[in-house]
Amino acid sequence: GAVVSQHPSRVICKSGTSVKIECRSLDFQATTMFWYRQFPKKSLMLMATSNEGSKATYEQGVEKDKFLINHASLTLSTLTVTSAHPEDSSFYICSVRGGGAQHFGDGTRLSIL
């Protein structure tokens, strides 16, 4: 079964809407989760490292006020895309390391109209 649960799988919404994506680690306590973004036919790009109980670490060029990350428990991290615009349309995926392996959520395909 799934080790990492990510919801929603697809979001279509209007420009200006804020969208929250949840990533749950089902089998492991995850002090760290990773958020990635992927544009069509491109490789995964790390956006930020989510740390339980503390601030996320953002990669260069990723706006922390635009992409809010909350990791309030050992099993849940959320990514909120605030005031989304069409250029934020992308595939977002979270990842957790546990049991000696890397596990990925099924991803969220975000489309901003």
Added chain:
Amino acid sequence: KNEVEQSPQNLTAQEGEFITINCSYSVGISALHWLQQHPGGGIVSLFMLSSGKKKHGRLIATINIQEKHSSLHITASHPRDSAVYICAASSNSGNTPLVFGKGTRLSVIA
């Protein structure tokens, strides 16, 4: 220069062919991962290896630590193997993210 390089970028094969995807890395790693991403986007971890060779079904992964090189082989390829295969490197710490290659897009034609 990307720290993890994959080749080829694109690969088309006939059903039944033996397929090899190569990965070279320049970073010090604790493990090398092979991932599979299907058109829907979901990513599946195929292998994590730090030495030698692993086999699962028709898939074989090898790594040469001295040469910093890994290969993923698919025997008796099938159209359902069509996907993007991604090589990624990890360090010892669980708090550091994977370093990804750009992926190899494989199409297996019946």
